Amino acid sequence: MSASELSETLDAPSRDSVQQRFWRRLFRHKLGMVGLVMLSLLVFAAIFAPLLAGVDPATMDLKLKNKPPSAEHILGTDAIGRDVWARLVFGARVSLSVGLVAVGIYTSIALILGSISGYAGGQVDNVIMRFTDIIMCFPTFLLIITVAAVLPPNIFNIMVIIGIFGWPGMTRLIRGQFLSLRGQDFVIAAVAVGVPTRRIIFRHILPNVVGPVVVAATLGLAGAILTESSLSFLGLGVQQPTPSWGQTLTTALQLPILENMPWRWLPSATAIAFAVLSMNFFGDALRDAFDPRQHLD
Amino acid sequence: MRTYILRRLAISAPILLGLTLVTFIFTELMPGDFVDALIPPLAIVNYTPEQLESMRENYGLNQPAPVRYLIWLRELGKGNMGKSLISGAPVRDEILQRMPATLQLTATSLLFGIIFGAVLGIVSAVKQYTWIDQMLTLLGFIWISTPGFVFAIGAIFLFSLKISLFPTSGITNYGEEASILTRVHHMFLPALVLGLGSMAGFMRYSRSSLLDVIRQDYITVARAKGLAEKAVLLGHALRNALIPLITIVSLDIPFLIGGTVIIEHIFAWPGMGTYSLTAIYSRDYPVIMGVNFMVALVVLLSNLLADITYAFADPRIRYE
Numbered sequence: 294m295s296a297s298e299l300s301e302t303l304d305a306p307s308r309d310s311v312q313q314r315f316w317r318r319l320f321r322h323k324l325g326m327v328g329l330v331m332l333s334l335l336v337f338a339a340i341f342a343p344l345l346a347g348v349d350p351a352t353m354d355l356k357l358k359n360k361p362p363s364a365e366h367i368l369g370t371d372a373i374g375r376d377v378w379a380r381l382v383f384g385a386r387v388s389l390s391v392g393l394v395a396v397g398i399y400t401s402i403a404l405i406l407g408s409i410s411g412y413a414g415g416q417v418d419n420v421i422m423r424f425t426d427i428i429m430c431f432p433t434f435l436l437i438i439t440v441a442a443v444l445p446p447n448i449f450n451i452m453v454i455i456g457i458f459g460w461p462g463m464t465r466l467i468r469g470q471f472l473s474l475r476g477q478d479f480v481i482a483a484v485a486v487g488v489p490t491r492r493i494i495f496r497h498i499l500p501n502v503v504g505p506v507v508v509a510a511t512l513g514l515a516g517a518i519l520t521e522s523s524l525s526f527l528g529l530g531v532q533q534p535t536p537s538w539g540q541t542l543t544t545a546l547q548l549p550i551l552e553n554m555p556w557r558w559l560p561s562a563t564a565i566a567f568a569v570l571s572m573n574f575f576g577d578a579l580r581d582a583f584d585p586r587q588h589l590d
Numbered sequence: 591m592r593t594y595i596l597r598r599l600a601i602s603a604p605i606l607l608g609l610t611l612v613t614f615i616f617t618e619l620m621p622g623d624f625v626d627a628l629i630p631p632l633a634i635v636n637y638t639p640e641q642l643e644s645m646r647e648n649y650g651l652n653q654p655a656p657v658r659y660l661i662w663l664r665e666l667g668k669g670n671m672g673k674s675l676i677s678g679a680p681v682r683d684e685i686l687q688r689m690p691a692t693l694q695l696t697a698t699s700l701l702f703g704i705i706f707g708a709v710l711g712i713v714s715a716v717k718q719y720t721w722i723d724q725m726l727t728l729l730g731f732i733w734i735s736t737p738g739f740v741f742a743i744g745a746i747f748l749f750s751l752k753i754s755l756f757p758t759s760g761i762t763n764y765g766e767e768a769s770i771l772t773r774v775h776h777m778f779l780p781a782l783v784l785g786l787g788s789m790a791g792f793m794r795y796s797r798s799s800l801l802d803v804i805r806q807d808y809i810t811v812a813r814a815k816g817l818a819e820k821a822v823l824l825g826h827a828l829r830n831a832l833i834p835l836i837t838i839v840s841l842d843i844p845f846l847i848g849g850t851v852i853i854e855h856i857f858a859w860p861g862m863g864t865y866s867l868t869a870i871y872s873r874d875y876p877v878i879m880g881v882n883f884m885v886a887l888v889v890l891l892s893n894l895l896a897d898i899t900y901a902f903a904d905p906r907i908r909y910e
Contacts, residue, residue: 324731427608430886430893434848435866439616439878442870519737523852526739527867545743546856548758552751562740570735577731 318582325578331571339385346379351534362556369556372544380536381560387537388568391452392517396510398456403463404506410464411471412494422468425461433458437520441529451530455520463509470502504583511576515569522565538565591901594908598897605890610666613883614659649675662879671883672876674869681880685862691761692854692861696846698777699785704839706785707792708832714793715800716823726793733790738849741783742856749779759858780857784849788842795838800831833903840896844889 319325338345354374362369368377410421436458444450474480475498483493522539524530531537538561545551545558637645646652653661665672671681714726750758756779803809804827812822847863854863862881869877901907 324728423604423608427605427612429844430605430609430889431612431882432844432848432885432889434845435851435882435885436616438851438867438870439882440619443873515735523737523739527852527855529870539739542739542743545747548746548751551743551747555747558743562743565740566732566736569737570731573731573735 315582319578322578322581324574325581328571328574328576328578331567332575335385335389335568335571338382339389342382342386346376346382348376348379350375350379350383350536352376359554359557361554368560369554371541371557377541377556377560380541381538381564383536384538384541384561384564385568387448387531387535388518388521388565391448391455391521391531392514394452395455395459395517395521396513398453399459399513400463400506400510402457402460403467406460407464407467408471408494408499408502411468412475412490412498414472414475418468421464425464428458429461433461434520434523438524438527438529441524446529446532448531448535451521451524455517455524459513459517463506463513466505466509467502470505471498474498474501508576508580508583511572511579515572515576518565518568518572538562591908594901595898598894602890602894606887609883609886609890610663611659613879613886614655614662616882618655666883671880674874674877676869676872676874676877681876684865684877685880685884688860688862688865691859692850692863694773695777695781695784695854695859695861696850699781699783700788700839700842700846702781702785703788703792703842704835707789708796708835710789711793711796712800712828714797715804718801726797730790730794733786736786737852738783738787739852739856741786742780742853745779745783746856759856761860780853780859784846784853787849788846791842792835792838796832796835799834800827803827803831806830833900836896836900836903840892843892847885847889 352375354370357366357370357374359372360366360370360374366376366378368381371377371380406421406425410418437454440454440458441451444454480493480497483497488497521530522537522542525537525539526542528540528543531540533540541561542558542565545562550557643652650658650661662672669682671685673680674684677684710726714723717723746758749755757776758779761773761776809822809827812826813819817825850861851863851867853859854861855867858864862885866878866881868874869881
C-alpha cells in the first residue's frame with residue numbers, strides 16, 4: 294500500500310479538508326448564523342445609510358420637536374426636530390467604523406508585541422509581559438475615559454483611544470499561542486533545517502494563530518462598540534451633530550423624556566444590544582468552528 | 591504555602607512600582623494643565639504670560655516631570671495623595687470618604703453575580719441541552735451584550751417610572767437619616783444592573799467548568815461505586831468545578847469597576863465612580879491620579895488575594 298493510499302484509507306470517513314470542516318461547523322452553528330444575519334443587516338444599514346434614512350440625520354425642523362412616530366418620521370423626532378430613524382441608521386456607521394478601526398489598531402499592536410514576546414522568550418518576554426500585567430491592573434474603561442476627557446472628542450480620537458488601550462488581553466493570547474507553537478515539533482524541525490526566523494514566524498507560526506485572533510477580534514469588536522457607546526453616553530465620545538447610539542441615550546437620563554418619549558431612547562438602546570449581540574453570537578460560532586475541542590459542551 | 595505567598599508578593603512588588611509610574615505618565619501625556627482648565631477659554635486673554643507662569647509655579651507645575659514623579663512617589667508613600675485642585679481638600683480624604691459607598695455597591699453586585707451566576711451555571715450544566723439550558727445560554731448572551739447603562743435606563747423606566755418600586759437615584763432619601771432599609775432600597779437597582787453583566791460570565795464559566803469536571807475519571811468512579819447522583823454532584827463535582835471561578839471573579843473586577851463609573855453616574859451614587867468622572871470633566875489631575883492608582887491597587891490586591899485563595903483551595907498550585 295503506498296503512502297497516499299494509506300492516508301486516504303485513514304481519512305476515509307471524512308475526506309474533506311480542514312477548511313471545509315471549518316465552514317461546515319460554522320454554518321451548522323444556529324446562534325452563529327443568527328448573529329451573521331444580524332451582522333449583515335447592520336453592515337447593510339451602515340453602507341446604505343443615506344438611502345435607508347431618507348432624510349439627513351442632522352437636519353433640524355424646529356416645528357417638529359419631540360413628535361412621536363408617524364408616517365413621515367417612522368421613529369419620531371428628537372428635541373430639535375431631527376429624524377430619529379435617520380440618526381439610528383447613521384449611528385450604525387459610527388459604531389461599526391469605530392469598532393473596526395479600534396480593533397484593527399489593537400490587534401496590530403498585539404500581533405507585534407505578542408509575537409515578539411512569545412517567539413523571543415527570556416528577558417524580552419519577561420519585560421513585555423510584566424508591562425502587560427501592569428496595564429491590565431488599570432480598568433481599561435477608566436483609562437479610556439481619562440484620555441477621552443482630555444483629547445478633543447471626535448470620532449478619530451475615539452477610535453485611537455479605544456485602540457491603544459485594548460491590546461493587553463490580545464497580546465497575552467498571541468504570546469501564549471506563539472509560546473506553545475514554538476515548542477511544537479514542526480517548528481523545531483523548521484528551525485533545525487535552517488529555515489530563516491522570518492519565514493518561521495510568517496509561514497509556520499502566524500497562520501496557526503489566525504483562528505484565535507479572528508475570534509478574539511470579533512468579540513473585541515463587540516467590546517469596542519460597547520466602549521464607544523459608553524463614552525458617547527458620558528459625553529466623552531462622538532459629538533453632535535454626528536449621530537451615535539450612546540450619545541442619543543444621554544437624553545434618557547432626563548426622567549420626563551425617559552418616561553414619556555420612549556421613541557427617543559428605545560431604538561438606540563435596542564441597536565446597541567443588537568449590534569453587540571450579533572458579534573458575540575458570531576464570535577462564539579467562529580470559536581467553536583476553529584477549535585471544537587475548546588468547547589467541551 | 592508560605593513560600594508560595596512570598597513568591598506572589600515578590601512578583602507583585604515591581605508591578606506596584608510600575609503602577610505608580612504608569613499612572614504618572616498617563617497624566618503627564620495629557621495636553622493642557624490645571625491652569626488651562628482653571629481659566630475659562632475666553633478669559634485667557636486677560637492674563638499675561640507672567641501671571642500664568644506664576645500660577646503654574648504656585649501649583650508646582652513648573653518642575654521637570656521626573657522630579658514631580660519622585661515628589662509624588664515620596665508623598666504617596668506617606669499616604670499623601672495631594673489636594674484636589676478644585677475643592678482644595680486632600681485627595682486621600684475625599685477618596686476614603688467615597689470608598690465605602692462604592693465598596694458597598696460593587697461588593698453587593700459581585701456577590702449577587704457570583705451566587706446567581708454559579709447557581710444558574712450549575713442548573714444549565716445539569717440540564718445540559720434542555721430548554722432551560724438553551725434559554726439560559728440565550729439570556730447569558732443578552733446579558734453580556736447589553737451595556738450596563740442600557741440596563742440601567744431600562745430598569746429605571748420599568749421599576750421606577752412605570753411601577754414606582756425603587757428610587758431612581760441617590761444613596762438615601764433626601765434629608766433623611768439613612769436606615770439600612772432605605773439604603774438597600776436605593777441600592778437594589780444599581781447593584782442589580784451592575785451585577786447582571788458579571789453574572790452572565792460567571793454563569794457560562796461555571797457551566798463549562800462543571801461539564802468539564804463531570805467527564806473526569808473520579809466522577810465516573812464515584813458513580814460506579816453507587817453514589818447517588820446528587821451526592822456525586824454536590825460532594826465531588828461541584829467543589830472542583832467552582833474553584834476556577836476564583837480566577838474568573840478576580841479577572842472580572844477591572845470590568846466591574848469600569849462599569850461602576852457609569853452606573854454611579856446614572857444613579858447619582860456618591861462613590862468613587864461619580865468622583866472620578868467629575869475629576870475627569872474638570873481636569874483635576876491629583877484626583878485622577880489618585881483614583882486611577884487606588885483602583886489599580888485594588889485590582890492588584892484582588893489578583894493577589896485570588897491567587898492565594900486559589901492555592902488554598904487547590905493544593906496542586908502550591909507545588910508548581
